[in-house]
Amino acid sequence: MAKAELADQSVDLSAPQYYINREVSWLGFNERVLHEALDPRTPLLERLKFLAIYSANLDEFFMVRISGVMEQAEAGVHPETPDKLPPTRQLEIMRSHLLEKVALQHRTFERELRPALSKYGVHLQNYRDLTQEQIFFLRDYFEKRIFPVLTPLSVDPSHPFPRMSNLSLNLAVKVVDPETGIERFARVKVPSSLPRFVGMPEPLRTYQGKPCVWIGVPLEQVVAENLSYLFPGMTITEQSLFRITRDADFPVLEDEADDLLLAIEKEISKRRLEGFVCRVELESTMPDDLKAGLMRELKVSSDRVYEIDGLLNLADLFFFLSMPLPELKDKPWSAVVPPRLKPVLDLEDDGTESYSEHASNFFAALRDSDILVHHPYESFRTSVQEFIAQAANDPKVLAIKITLYRTSGDSPIVKALIAAAANRKQVVALVELKARFDEANNIEWAKKLEDAGVHVVYGIAGLKTHTKTALVVREEGDNIRRYVHIGTGNYNPKTSKLYTDLSLFSCQEELGADLSDLFNFLTGYSRQKAYRKLLVAPLTLRDRMEALIRREIDHAQSGGQGKIVAKMNSLVDGRIIRLLYEASQAGVEIDLVVRGICCLRPGVAGVSDNIRVISVIGQFLEHSRIFYFHNSGQPRYYIGSADWMTRNLDRRVEAIVPIEDPKLIKELQHILDVLQADNRQAWEMAPDGTFTQRRPRKGEEPRGTHATLMAYALKRDAVR
Incomplete structure (x- = not known):
């Protein structure tokens, strides 16, 4: 009897002990991200970057995954997963893990990385530790830039507790009317439209009397120290910062949506204000009565509250990567032109746009053999972008078809598609409106593409179109030839510098035929189920x-x-x-x-x-x-x-x-x-x-x- 057959009789491979819970495994991944921030071998500003990534990852994890498990637990349902871990137990494990790791994250920033920044002339200060001249500057900045956009919202019988937007920073303020002695609670939103960190102008960019690279304070401290402007005549007795996270996973009922684009726009609006609160982060110094009142108004129990020692929302630490301290960052990487394309294009990856004169050579290179490009080591601009841009300007190209899952806000790829439509080519773009947290960006581009005459489709109901494919149809003499790009990454020039991905360019006849069938499946009523080479x-x-x-x-x-x-x-x-x-x-x-x-x-x-x-x-x-x-x-x-x-x-x-x-x-x-x-x-x-x-x-x-x-x-x- 074969080894596998003997093993199958003695081991139940479906037993839950052989499977790790998905959510628990993700926490392990994010812990590995956090480790990069803890590792002294990582350059200082990169350590801050990894703290920011860890925080941003957690935000999305709460909004989508933890909120979903909370709903399962409250509904008493137990979806069948291979690990068979009940939702209530998942929540216990996740909270225990996060209490430890989030505390470690903030401790690392406050006790290690923040002091380390000071050694290099970057001082994130507390408001009251500034000089009198610096405080005068911030008071003036508050009056001119911050005060006009603030709206304090009181809470009393005639003013219900305000609806707060997802991931917003807020000050909980308790004030007392000196004439009546009545206490009132108010909420002040820290404006997200202003920079999170307020730096000093150059004349005041000093620390202990010496010039420095940067010195400033968090925006919320400027607001907190000037609350008297918002509550004149009142006595401010308590104030503490808090931040809420809402459930943001709203499924769109595509079959019931007359207009998918409109349905997605409504979903984005709901996500900001309507999801239940799945996490409250608050300063550990918040008084107990203020915390109790906040929890009561937000309708959250203590297991959704995370008390933070130090700065809230460390995702904003990305700001410090802008400091002019290259020695504290990874050595910048400039992608090389893919070797097979360098002699074809005769250009460097310097931003030069020289598409049309190289188009025939680019396509000729693909007729010679397939080309594989490895990003970000090899340039996205001189390969993927060049492929689409040349196709857009090549008079022999008849049609371009592409899937767009996530793209950047200033996408050269989308601009090239608009140019192709202007050049009277048939252009089809499948824009995935359901790409979570990129919906608004994709809606904007879908509208611009449609306005330019591009045929925009939104894919198949019930399925996200995640494939990364482009098809170019070119007339060559008496023949029509199809050129393809099939990749592992999105058509996004920004993430192409940060993500490792692969791109295949080919004019294999079978791949061209497969992509034609795939696009017909995506845009029409094709029931194509067999493909020549593609899986x-x-x-x-x-x-x-x-x-x-x-x-x-x-x-x-x-x-x-x-x-x-x-x-x-x-x-x-x-x-x-x-x-x-x-x-x-x-x-x-x-x-x-x-x-x-x-x-x-x-x-x-x-x-x-x-x-x-x-x-x-x-x-x-x-x-x-x-x-x-x-x-x-x-x-x-x-x-x-x-x-x-x-x-x-x-x-x-x-x-x-x-x-x-x-x-x-x-x-x-x-x-x-x-x-x-x-x-x-x-x-x-x-x-x-x-x-x-x-x-x-x-x-x-x-x-x-x-x-x-x-x-x-x-x-x-x-x-x-």
Whole structure:
């Protein structure tokens, strides 16, 4: 009897102890982000950046994930998940974890990073520690810039407790009327339209009598110290800062929405004010009676309250990256022009827009062979942007079709699509309005595209279109040729500098035909279910991925080698995890690079002995997806937009593309090798779900993934 069959009889691979709860796993990921802020090897301003990322991540986690678990707990429902952890228990675990880690975060800032900033001439001061001249400046600033936009809202029988917007900073103020002795509660919103940190003008930019780089105070302190302007004649007895987080996960009933764009706009408005309060952050110095009254008015229990020692909303620490102290930041990275495109375009990534004269050469290069680009090491501007912009200006191009999931507010890609429409090309843009927290941005661009004559569609009801694909149709003599871009990242030039992603450019006939079918599926009434090369969710991707894993099991059970290497953002899907366990039992060697959530437990005896999991956290956000299957010595490589999550496999439109060119395969294998050899940014996962960061052994040089790949890109660029 085969090894796998014996194991299957003795081990129930569906047992909950073999699965990690999704929310708990995410907390572990964010803890690894926090560690970058704690690590003294990280440059000082980058440490502040990671504190800010940790806070911003938590905001979204509360708004979407924790709020959802709270609703489940209150409704008494228990959704069936592989780990079978009840919602009430999830909430207990998450709160216990967060009480510890949030306290550590603030302690690190207040006791370590804030004093460290002062050593380099950056002083975030308390208002009352400033000089008299600096206080005079802030009082004048308050009168001219802050006071006109403030609106104190009282709470009494004739003034109900005000509705407060999501993630807003507020002052809870208690005032006493000296004539009547009556106490009143008021709320003052700290204006989000003004900078969070108020710096001194150059003549007052001094600390202890010496010039400094920057000195200033948080905006809320300027408001708090000048409350008498808002309550003249009243005695202010108490004032404390607090911040609320609301549930922001409002599902849109697409089948019932006559106008999806209008429905999404309404959802955005609801998100600000109507979601229930799932978290209250408040200063630990807030008096008990003020805290009790606030909790009563907000209708929250103590398990939703987080008392903070120090500055609230550390996501605003991104501000300090603007300090002119390059020695305290990562060395800036300037992406190189992709080697295959450098001789074609004869340009550097310097912002020069020189599209039309290079268009024929760009497309000729793709006719010669496929091109694989690795961002941010290789330039997004001179590859993806150039591809779309040249297509927009090339008189031989007849049509451009593209999916837009997240893009920047000043997107050159969208501008190129508008230019293409002006050039009388047929342009189709599928704009995903349901990309959470980017809805407003996408609505704005959808309207501009429509106004420019672009055919804008919003995809398929019930599915998010997450695939990153573009199709260019070009007339070449008597023939029509299709050029494609299939990637792992969004068409967003800003995140392309921060996220690691892969782009495939090709004019393979089968890929062009597949993308034509995919766009017809997205924009029309096509029931296309078979594709030539693409693995498309929710149609073929799950079945094909499971078949590829099963094929490795068959090879291992037949006495051959079975091996899988998969890189992704998250691994959550229970069916895929169980299949990986079966593969491990059969002897398949499995290496997983999972940046974020991982619900699989590696290294469990008799279950996952042959599975190893690492996570890489560092200068760039690991976003690319790469899948490798040994296939008995005839390896199969794939890249694309989908993680091994149920939502990606079953509830989103995704595209995974095979990489078949031996030169491109070599590039993918190099990336995987570098990731697995990392001893600086890589974390190894234990069976209990905890992670331990790798460290160089004695005498061993640090091998950080991002530094290694930057050096590799520069070396290739120099050779060319």
